Amino acid sequence: MGSSRSLLIFIFPFLLNLISSTTAQDDGICTNTAYYCWKCSDTGMYTPGDMYQENLNSLLSSFSTNTEISSGFYNFSKGRDPNKVNAIALCRGDLSQDTCHTCLNRSTDILLQNCSRQREAIIWAEPCMVRYSNNLIFRIEKEDPVKCVPSPNPAKNSQQFELVLNPLLSSLSEKAASGDSIRKFAAGHATVPGGETIYALVQCTPDINQQNCSNCLKEAVLDVPGCCGGMQGGRILKPSCNLRYEVSLFFESTASSPVNIPPPVPAAPAPKEGMAQF
Template sequence: MGSSSTTFLLFLLSLATLTLSQLNDVYFQHDCSDTSGNYTANRPYETNLNTIISRFATLTDFNYGFFNLSAGQSPDKVYSIALCRGDTNQDACNTCLNYTATELKQFCSRNKAATAWSQFCLVRYANRDLYGQLENDPRTCAFNPMNASNPDQFNQTLNELLNELSAEAAAGGPLRKYAAGNATVGSSQTVYATMQCTPDMDEQNCSTCLNFAINEYQSCCSTRLGCRVLRPNCVLRFETNQFYNQTAVPLPSPPPSPTTSPSPTASFSPTSPPTSMASLEFPAFGFVFALFLTLSSMLLLN
C-alpha cells in the first residue's frame, strides 16, 4: 500500500475515533437495579425493552420532553419514563433519549430495571408502572471539585435562588415542571441553576422531591462551584457558567376565559353550550326589524 493510501486510511481512522468520542456524554450517570430481577436474553422482556428503546429515536410527538411508554404484556411488560431538560428542542431530545437508553441497556445488561441521567435527559425503565410514583432511589450527586472563594455568601445566594426555582418548577402545569434562573454573588460572580420534575408529579410531590434535592446538595456539594443532584423524579443543577438556553420551548397558551359567566344557579344541558346574552338579544332585534320592514312594505303597496 502506498504512503498516500496509508495516510488517508489513518485520517479516516482518526476521524472515526473523534466522532465516536464526541458521542460519549461526560455527564452520563447510571444505576442498575438488583432488586427487580434479571431477564433472559432473546426472550419477550428484552424484545419489549428493545421496542421502547427503538421508539426514542423516532418519536414524532415532542410532548414537551416527557414520555410515558410501555411495551408488551404482563409478566414481560416493560414500562419507561423519559424526560428531557426544559430548554431542549425535539431533535436534541430524541438524540439524548436514544443515546441514553441504548447506553443504559449496555451498562445494565439483563437488569429488568435501570435509570440513567445524561446532560439533557433522564431515562428509566422497569417491570412495573413508574408513572406518578414518587421514589427516593436511585439517586446520585456529582460536583465540581473547585470551591467558592466566598463560601458563606455563595451558599446564601444559591439557597435563595434554589428556593425560588423550586417553587416555580413545582407550580408548573401537567406539561412541564421546569425552572431556570441566575443570581449574583457579591459584585462579580453569577451562579446559574435549573430545577425540574417529571410532569407526572403533582405540585406537592414535586416540591418534596426538589426539597430532598436541595438537602442533598447541601450535604454533597456545599460550597462547590457546580453540582448536579440526580433523582428518579427530579433533577437539580447549578454552575457558575450559563449551561442552559435562555428560553425554553414555549408551552401552549391557556384557553381564553369567557367574556360572560353564567349565573351560579343556572344549569345547562351537557350537549348544549351556554348561550350569551348577545346571541339572545340580536336575533330578537333582527326579527322585530324584519317584521317592521314587511309591514311597511304592505302599507306602501296599499
C-alpha cells in the same frame, strides 16, 4: 498496648459500617466527565432474547423516533405481565426536539450496554434522563437511587455563595412544582455580591403532582451541602427530579430569568453585659 488494640478492633467495624452507610446514599456509576451516570437495579433479571427484552428494546427506541410529543417527556408501556415494561424519558426543559432525541438515543444505548439484563435501570445524561422498570413507575414520586455530582472548583466565598444559592434553588423549585402535566421545569440566575453569577435549573417528571414535585426538589436541595457544599457547581440526580447549578451558563439563555434574592437579615447584636433584657 493490648487494650488499645482491643479498642481498635471494637471500633473498626462501627467505622466501616458508618462509611458504608454514607457511601450508599450516592448510587450509580458515571463516565469520567460524569456526562452520563447510571444505576442498574438488582430487583430482577431477564433472559437475553426473551419477550421482556423485546418489549424493552422496542419501547426505548420509540422515544427517539416519536415526533408527536414536543414537550420532552415520554411515559409509555409495552407488553403484558410478567413481561410488561414501563418507561419514562425526560429531556431538559430548554432542549429542542432534535437535541432531545439525540440525547435519548445515545442514553438508551449506554443504558442497555451497561445494564444488559436488569429488569429495572436508570441513566442520567446532562441533558436528559431515561428509566425503565417492570414495576409501575408512573405518577409515583421516587427519590432513590440518587447520584451526586459536585463541581471540582470551590466557590470564591462559600458563605456568600450559599446565601444566594439556597433561596435561588427554593424559588425555582416552587416555580417548577407549579407547572402542569406537560412540563415542570424552571431555570434562573442570581449574582453573589462581589462574586459569581449562579445559573441553576430544577425539573420534575411532570407526571407527579405539585406536592410530590415540591417534596422531591426540597430533598434534593437538602442533599446539596453534603454533595457539593462550598463548590461552584453540582448536580443532584433522582428518578423523579433533578437540579443543577453552575457559575457558567449551561442551558439556553432564553430559558433563564433573573431571580431577586433579598439581602440576608443581619444578626441582632449581642446584649451588652449588665443590661437588663425584657
